[in-house]
Amino acid sequence: MTSTPGTPSALDPQIAARLKRGPDGLVPAIAQQYDTGEVLMLGWMDDEALHRTLTTGRCTYWSRSRQEYWVKGDTSGHFQHVKSVALDCDADTVLVKVDQVGAACHTGARTCFDADVLPLAQP
Template sequence: MTSTSGPAPASNLDPAIAARLKRGPDGLVPAIAQQYDTGEVLMLGWMDDEALHRTLTTGRCTYWSRSRREYWVKGDTSGHVQQVRSVALDCDADTVLVKVDQTGAACHTGDRTCFDADVLPLAPSQ
């Protein structure tokens, strides 16, 4: 399912879960993908209610692409699949943590994670 105007307002997401979510003005929540066994933070994507529903029911991470304005399932074109092991909301219900078993690179650049290529320097301790 794709959309040209933004995430779909209607969803099959459990109403009890939908009622708890605190979405941004665009209807999205950040979704952090983390390797389930090592704790490695892999990437950040965006989900609306339908993407979260698909993630919970298919066992594969589904995100909303803000640039392409459509749903995408991680690994459908790259083969770098994210098999879902667990899904949790943070204490404010405004961020989703998806623990996955990542096959191959998580980052679109081909890196294992989106957070290992540009580590920023810290000021020296005083």
């Protein structure tokens, strides 16, 4: 479904009132494996994507490049089954704890954060 971030949504008004969105109407959404704490990926949600995530039990994101909603796993088969959703202390980031089926990264890797580890300076 193609839409525009920030358009009217069925998201609970009390939750919507708490969200601090960027100028584009989006908030970052971190997907984390619920049982291991492994950080899997970062996606973007608007009110409608968050509403769909909360009501369907599957992660829905807003694609900034395609300008449409996408449900993780619909094309890849690598589903994210939602276990919990939380806002950070500033209500400007969403943490979605999921049970990841298969790869989370579009490259086929389990996580988006394991291939390019940057070196730290040694004291």
